Amino acid sequence: MKQDKKKKRNFKQWIPFYLMGLPGLIYLFINNYLPLAGLQIAFKNFSYTKGMWDSPWVGFKNFKFLFRTADSWIMIRNTLCYNIAWIILSAIVGVTAAILINEVVGKLKKKFYMTAILLPYLMSMVVIAYLVYAYLSPTAGLFTKWLERLTGTAPAFYQESKWWPFILTFVNQWRNLGFGMILYMSTILGIDPSLYEAATLDGATRWQQHKNITIPLLIPTVVMLLILSLGQVFRSDFGLFYQVPMNQGSLYGVTQTIDTYVYRALLKNNDVGMSSAASFVQSVVGFLFIVGANKIVSKLDKSSALF
Amino acid sequence: MKKALALLLAVLMLATLLAGCGGNTNPETPAADTSAADGEPAAINFDEEPYEVSIQFVGLFEENKNIANVEAALSAITKEKINCTVDIVPVFIGDLPTTTSLGVAGDEKLDIVVAGLTSPLDTMVNNEILLPLDDLLETRGQGVKAVTEHVAAAQKINGVTYAVSGYPYAAMSGGFVYNKTLADQFGIDMHDGMTAEELTAAAAKCAENGVYFTTFGSSSQLNYKFLWGGDYFGTGGAFGGILNPAESTTVVNVFDSQEYRDYWKMIKSWNDAGYLPADQLTDTTSVQEYFSQQHIFGTSTAFTPNQIAVWLNPNFETGIIRTGEPSISTAGAVEFMLGIAANCKRPDKAMDLINLIYTDADVANLLQYGVEGTDYAPVEGTENVITYDGTENADHNSYYASFVHYGDPTMLKIVAPLTDSFYDELKAFENEAKYSQTFGYTFDGTPFSAEAGAIGSLLEQYLPALNAGQVADVDAAVDELVAALNAAGMQDAIDANQAALDAWLAENK
Numbered sequence: 001m002k003q004d005k006k007k008k009r010n011f012k013q014w015i016p017f018y019l020m021g022l023p024g025l026i027y028l029f030i031n032n033y034l035p036l037a038g039l040q041i042a043f044k045n046f047s048y049t050k051g052m053w054d055s056p057w058v059g060f061k062n063f064k065f066l067f068r069t070a071d072s073w074i075m076i077r078n079t080l081c082y083n084i085a086w087i088i089l090s091a092i093v094g095v096t097a098a099i100l101i102n103e104v105v106g107k108l109k110k111k112f113y114m115t116a117i118l119l120p121y122l123m124s125m126v127v128i129a130y131l132v133y134a135y136l137s138p139t140a141g142l143f144t145k146w147l148e149r150l151t152g153t154a155p156a157f158y159q160e161s162k163w164w165p166f167i168l169t170f171v172n173q174w175r176n177l178g179f180g181m182i183l184y185m186s187t188i189l190g191i192d193p194s195l196y197e198a199a200t201l202d203g204a205t206r207w208q209q210h211k212n213i214t215i216p217l218l219i220p221t222v223v224m225l226l227i228l229s230l231g232q233v234f235r236s237d238f239g240l241f242y243q244v245p246m247n248q249g250s251l252y253g254v255t256q257t258i259d260t261y262v263y264r265a266l267l268k269n270n271d272v273g274m275s276s277a278a279s280f281v282q283s284v285v286g287f288l289f290i291v292g293a294n295k296i297v298s299k300l301d302k303s304s305a306l307f
Numbered sequence: 308m309k310k311a312l313a314l315l316l317a318v319l320m321l322a323t324l325l326a327g328c329g330g331n332t333n334p335e336t337p338a339a340d341t342s343a344a345d346g347e348p349a350a351i352n353f354d355e356e357p358y359e360v361s362i363q364f365v366g367l368f369e370e371n372k373n374i375a376n377v378e379a380a381l382s383a384i385t386k387e388k389i390n391c392t393v394d395i396v397p398v399f400i401g402d403l404p405t406t407t408s409l410g411v412a413g414d415e416k417l418d419i420v421v422a423g424l425t426s427p428l429d430t431m432v433n434n435e436i437l438l439p440l441d442d443l444l445e446t447r448g449q450g451v452k453a454v455t456e457h458v459a460a461a462q463k464i465n466g467v468t469y470a471v472s473g474y475p476y477a478a479m480s481g482g483f484v485y486n487k488t489l490a491d492q493f494g495i496d497m498h499d500g501m502t503a504e505e506l507t508a509a510a511a512k513c514a515e516n517g518v519y520f521t522t523f524g525s526s527s528q529l530n531y532k533f534l535w536g537g538d539y540f541g542t543g544g545a546f547g548g549i550l551n552p553a554e555s556t557t558v559v560n561v562f563d564s565q566e567y568r569d570y571w572k573m574i575k576s577w578n579d580a581g582y583l584p585a586d587q588l589t590d591t592t593s594v595q596e597y598f599s600q601q602h603i604f605g606t607s608t609a610f611t612p613n614q615i616a617v618w619l620n621p622n623f624e625t626g627i628i629r630t631g632e633p634s635i636s637t638a639g640a641v642e643f644m645l646g647i648a649a650n651c652k653r654p655d656k657a658m659d660l661i662n663l664i665y666t667d668a669d670v671a672n673l674l675q676y677g678v679e680g681t682d683y684a685p686v687e688g689t690e691n692v693i694t695y696d697g698t699e700n701a702d703h704n705s706y707y708a709s710f711v712h713y714g715d716p717t718m719l720k721i722v723a724p725l726t727d728s729f730y731d732e733l734k735a736f737e738n739e740a741k742y743s744q745t746f747g748y749t750f751d752g753t754p755f756s757a758e759a760g761a762i763g764s765l766l767e768q769y770l771p772a773l774n775a776g777q778v779a780d781v782d783a784a785v786d787e788l789v790a791a792l793n794a795a796g797m798q799d800a801i802d803a804n805q806a807a808l809d810a811w812l813a814e815n816k
Contacts, residue, residue, distance in 0.1 A: 047434060047435045048411045048435060048436050048649070049411060049412075049435040049649045049650070050435065051412060061757070064757035065756065065757035065758075065759075065760035065761055068757045068758060068795055068796060069761035069764060069791075069794070069795050070791060070794045070795070071764070071765075133589065137586065137589065138585065138586055139585060158588065158589050159777075246525075246588070246589045247525065247767075248525075248588060248589070248771075249767065249768040249769055249770070249771050249772055250772060252768045256768075261764055264763060264764040264767045265760035265761060265763050265764040266760055266763070267763065267767075271756055271760070274756065274757075
C-alpha cells in the first residue's frame with residue numbers, strides 16, 4: 001500500500017516531463033505511426049477512387065517486379081555491400097577525424113576545420129553530382145585532363161563501371177564525414193578530463209591515451225550509430241546512386257540499387273502498389289537488421305544495446 | 308496508472324488512425340441521375356444556381372496574369388448558354404499526374420481533367436480516375452461526338468469511352484526541323500522524303516562547317532522520329548510494337564527488328580564521324596536549347612502542319628521537312644484528351660462545357676488564346692491568324708496554353724507564321740494519312756505490370772547509349788538488350804498482346 005502511494009507520487013512528479021515530451025510524441029505519431037496503415041497498399045491493387053481501405057487485395061503480386069529481372073541479385077548485392085562497407089568505413093573515418101580535430105589547438109582553427117568538413121553534408125546531391133562531373137567529365141573534366149597530361153590517356157569515367165565503387169565510396173565518405181564526426185566529437189567532449197590528467201601523470205603518450213581512454217569510451221556511440229544505420233541497410237541514398245553517375249546505363253552494374261531500380265521501373269508506370277511493395281520489403285529487412293544487431297550487441301555488452 | 312495511460316494512448320492512436328486514413332472510405336458517388344436514360348438530348352436546367360465547372364489548364368511556368376478576365380469572359384457566355392461558370396485551374400505539367408490522382412483520391416473539386424498528356428488513358432482508366440462518358444456523350448455531347456467521330460475508336464478502353472480527343476486531327480508523319488539560314492549558307496538541299504543517305508550527306512556538310520548535325524541527349528525514349536509510323540504498346544514499347552501498322556498486324560519486339568538495328572548503325576556512324584556531340588549522354592542541355600543556340604543543324608520531330616510553330620526562333624529562319632508518310636495511330640489520337648474526373652459532382656455540367664468547347668468558336672478561342680487585345684492580336688490582312696507580339700502576352704505571361712488544345716482545330720484561330728491556308732493543309736494531311744490497322748486497339752497490360760517494371764528499367768539502361776550511337780558494336784549491344792528483355796518476360800507479354808489483338812481484329816473487322 002505504502003509502495004503504491006510512493007509510485008503514484010513518483011508518477012505525478014513526472015507529469016510535467018511527460019507533457020514536455022507530448023509534442024514530440026504527437027509528431028512521431030503523426031509522422032511515423034499513422035502512415036503504418038499505408039503498408040497495406042503493398043498488398044492491394046490500389047484504386048484512387050476506392051481509396052486505401054476499399055482497394056482489392058492482390059496478395060504478393062506487387063512484389064513480383066522486384067524479382068522479375070535478372071538484375072535483382074545485382075541491385076540487392078549493390079545495396080547491401082555498399083551499405084555494410086560504408087557503415088564500417090564511416091565509423092573508422094569518423095572516429096579518426098573526431099580525434100584529430102580534437103587535437104587541433106586554437107578555437108578558430110578548430111571551428112574552421114569543422115565547418116569545412118561539415119559543408120558537403122549540407123550540399124544537395126545535384127550540386128555534388130555536377131562537382132564530380134567537373135572533375136570527371138570526358139571533355140573538360142579537371143581530373144580527366146590532368147590524367148591525360150600525365151599519362152597520355154584518361155579513362156572514360158562515365159562509361160567504365162570499374163571506377164564507380166571507388167568514386168561513390170569517396171563521395172559518400174566526403175559528404176557524410178562531417179555529420180558522424182560531430183556526433184563522435186560531442187562524446188569526446190563529454191569524457192571526464194581527469195581521466196586524461198591521470199593518464200598524463202602516469203606517463204601515457206597521446207596515442208596511449210586515445211587507445212585506452214578515448215576509443216573505449218567512444219564504443220557505445222559507435223555501436224548506437226551502427227545499430228541505427230543497420231536499419232537503413234536495404235535503402236540507399238537515391239541522389240548518390242542516381243544523380244552522381246549521371247544516370248548512365250553502362251554503369252548500372254555497380255550503381256543500380258533497390259531505390260534506383262524502383263525509380264527506373266516505375267518512373268513511367270506510376271504504380272502505387274508496386275512502389276509500396278518495394279518500400280515494405282526495405283522496411284521489413286531494415287527492422288530485422290536492427291532487432292538482430294541489437295540482440296547480438298546486448299549479448300556482448302548489455303549496456304551498449306539500444307533496447 | 309502507467310498501464311492505463313498506455314492503453315489510453317493506444318486507443319487514441321487507433322482512433323486517430325482510422326479517422327485520419329478513412330477519409331475516403333465512402334467516396335461520394337457522382338450524381339447518377341444526370342443522363343436521360345432513353346438517349347434523348349437532355350435539356351439544360353436554367354432554374355438552378357449556375358454550377359462552377361473546373362477545367363485543367365496545363366502549362367510550364369507561365370504566370371497567366373489575365374486568367375481571371377478570361378474566366379469572366381468565358382463565364383459570361385457559358386452562363387447564358389449552359390448555365391454554368393468556368394474555373395480555369397492552371398497545373399504545372401510535371402505535377403499533372405499527381406494533382407489529378409491525388410485530387411480524385413482526396414475527393415477534391417475536379418471536373419474536366421486532362422488525360423493522355425502525362426498518363427496514358429488506359430493507366431488512368433485502370434486507376435479509376437475517369438468517368439465513363441458514353442451516356443453523357445449521347446445525351447449532352449452530340450457536338451463533341453461529331454467532331455471526334457473519326458478517332459472515336461481510340462477514345463475507348465474495352466468498348467467504353469473515357470475521354471475525348473483534344474486534338475482530333477491525329478495524322479502525323481516523321482519530320483526533321485532544321486536551321487534554314489544555315490542550310491542556305493552551307494548549300495544543303497533539304498526536301499521532303501529525304502533518305503538516310505541524303506541525311507547522312509547533309510550531316511557531313513554540317514560537320515565540314517563545324518556544326519553538329521543533331522543531338523539525342525541521354526534519352527531512353529522510343530523517340531525515333533526518323534522511323535516514324537510504328538504502333539507501340541505499353542510504355543516505350545514494353546509490350547511490343549508493329550512497325551508497319553497500315554499493312555501488318557504482327558506484334559514484334561521492335562528492339563530486335565532489322566529496321567532498328569539499321570537505324571542504330573546509322574546513328575553510330577554519325578557519332579563515329581563526329582556529326583553528334585561527344586558528350587551527349589552526360590550533357591543535360593536540351594535539344595531545344597541546342598537548336599535555338601545554333602549548335603546543332605536540326606532535330607527529328609513529329610511532322611504536322613503546325614509543328615514548325617514550336618521551333619521558331621527570332622535569330623534564324625526555320626524549315627521543316629517530312630521524312631515519311633502520314634499515319635493515324637491510336638497513340639497519336641490519345642496524346643491529349645479531355646475527360647471527367649471520377650469524383651466530379653456534376654458530370655452533366657462538365658459534359659455541357661466540353662460540348663460547348665467543341666461547338667462554340669468563341670468559347671474555344673477564349674480558352675485557348677485568352678482575350679483578344681490583351682492576350683493576342685489579330686494579324687492584319689488575314690482572317691484567322693493571330694500573334695502574341697506587341698501584346699501583353701509577348702512573354703507568354705498573360706495567358707498562354709503551352710500543352711493544351713481545346714476544341715475543334717478548324718474553329719480555332721492560328722498563330723503566325725501559319726497562314727489562312729492552314730485549315731486546308733490540315734484537312735488534306737489528315738485525308739492523306741493511312742489508318743493503322745490496329746486503330747482503336749489498346750492492350751491491357753495490367754497482368755504484366757511486374758514485367759513492365761523490369762523492362763522499363765532495362766530500357767533505361769540500354770537505350771540511351773544506343774540512341775546516342777555510343778556503343779562499341781550495335782549488334783552486340785542489341786543482342787544483349789534483347790536477351791535481357793526476354794529474361795524479364797517481354798516475349799510473354801508480346802504473345803499475350805498478339806492473342807488479344809487477334810481477338811480484337813476478329814471482333815472489329
